[in-house]
Amino acid sequence: MPATAGTVGELLREAAAELEAAGVVCAHGTANWRDEAAAIVYHALGLDHAEVAAYARVLTADERQRCAALLARRIAERQPAPYLLGEAWFAGLPFHVDSRVLVPRSPVAELIAARFEPWVPPRARARILEIGTGSGCIAVACALAWPDARIVATDISADALAVARRNVVRHGVEDRVQLIRTDLYAGLAGSFDLIVTNPPYVPEGDLEDMPPEFAWEPRAALVGGADGLVLVRRIVGEARAHLAAGGWLAVEVGGGAAALEQAFPRVPFIWPEFEQGGDGIALVAAGDLPGDN
Numbered sequence: 001m002p003a004t005a006g007t008v009g010e011l012l013r014e015a016a017a018e019l020e021a022a023g024v025v026c027a028h029g030t031a032n033w034r035d036e037a038a039a040i041v042y043h044a045l046g047l048d049h050a051e052v053a054a055y056a057r058v059l060t061a062d063e064r065q066r067c068a069a070l071l072a073r074r075i076a077e078r079q080p081a082p083y084l085l086g087e088a089w090f091a092g093l094p095f096h097v098d099s100r101v102l103v104p105r106s107p108v109a110e111l112i113a114a115r116f117e118p119w120v121p122p123r124a125r126a127r128i129l130e131i132g133t134g135s136g137c138i139a140v141a142c143a144l145a146w147p148d149a150r151i152v153a154t155d156i157s158a159d160a161l162a163v164a165r166r167n168v169v170r171h172g173v174e175d176r177v178q179l180i181r182t183d184l185y186a187g188l189a190g191s192f193d194l195i196v197t198n199p200p201y202v203p204e205g206d207l208e209d210m211p212p213e214f215a216w217e218p219r220a221a222l223v224g225g226a227d228g229l230v231l232v233r234r235i236v237g238e239a240r241a242h243l244a245a246g247g248w249l250a251v252e253v254g255g256g257a258a259a260l261e262q263a264f265p266r267v268p269f270i271w272p273e274f275e276q277g278g279d280g281i282a283l284v285a286a287g288d289l290p291g292d293n
């Protein structure tokens with residue numbers, strides 16, 4: 001980055017051009033180089049994203065240096081920006097992140113904002129299970145969207161749960177979000193009104209062809225076995241036994257929609273469309289799942 005970037009606006013233009021020229025991939029919370037530059041620069045300067053007037057602000061040499069250092073690392077290391085900044089945004093909320101957890105980006109945020117309506121009926125004191133909580137972003141967002149709900153959030157990774165705990169405390173929901181280390185449903189008691197999960201679903205062989213940014217994320221957060229659906233099949237196959245009557249399962253499978261339909265041909269999955277982009281989240285009512293409850 002040239003040392004002549006005078007204002008925030010000029011710096012943003014130059015930074016976006018540099019990120020583009022370097023071919024960094026924007027897939028961890030931003031969708032283009034301009035937004036990626038803004039995420040880095042605004043965070044480095046401690047600016048609010050609503051502060052459009054900040055574009056005209058003249059940078060100090062120190063501020064310019066701080067932004068330049070972050071941008072240089074983003075390009076050289078190909079580390080996703082949220083890891084460099086120690087923060088990611090999900091459902092309009094800030095979360096601490098580091099390379100122990102997936103960078104939050106699930107379109108499920110949009111369903112949480114609507115409390116899964118019109119599919120999931122409103123219910124007082126709902127019991128929600130999140131499988132594979134990672135940073136805790138989905139569990140925390142659910143706790144804030146349903147102020148009287150109780151949430152059980154699980155992960156197989158003790159490292160991830162340490163990050164989730166930090167975020168649960170940060171958002172003051174530790175009285176309603178219980179974090180449990182377990183393998184999917186193992187040892188879980190009781191039944192739930194909603195099971196929500198963004199499990200690992202990348203086919204094993206696909207990972208090495210993915211951009212270098214993804215290599216910074218925990219392999220166990222991305223890879224779902226040979227065809228990507230090893231954990232998803234278990235989650236869907238066993239969900240009914242853990243759902244209350246009238247309960248629902250929401251499971252993200254990304255590009256695995258057709259494979260999921262093929263694996264469970266008699267299950268009438270619903271595939272919501274998202275205003276803010278993304279797809280690949282299946283909804284299904286307990287009564288339509290295989291097995292008994």
Ligand SMILES: C[S@@+](CC[C@H](N)C(=O)[O-])C[C@H]1O[C@@H](n2cnc3c(N)ncnc32)[C@H](O)[C@@H]1O
Binds near residue numbers: 106155183200201231
């Ligand atoms: C795709 S990440 C999702 C993280 C977070 N929920 C989000 O949406 O950003 C999947 C998470 O599932 C966890 N996981 C992988 N295998 C698991 C298993 N067998 N049981 C429970 N959690 C598992 C991983 O450690 C990881 O944190």
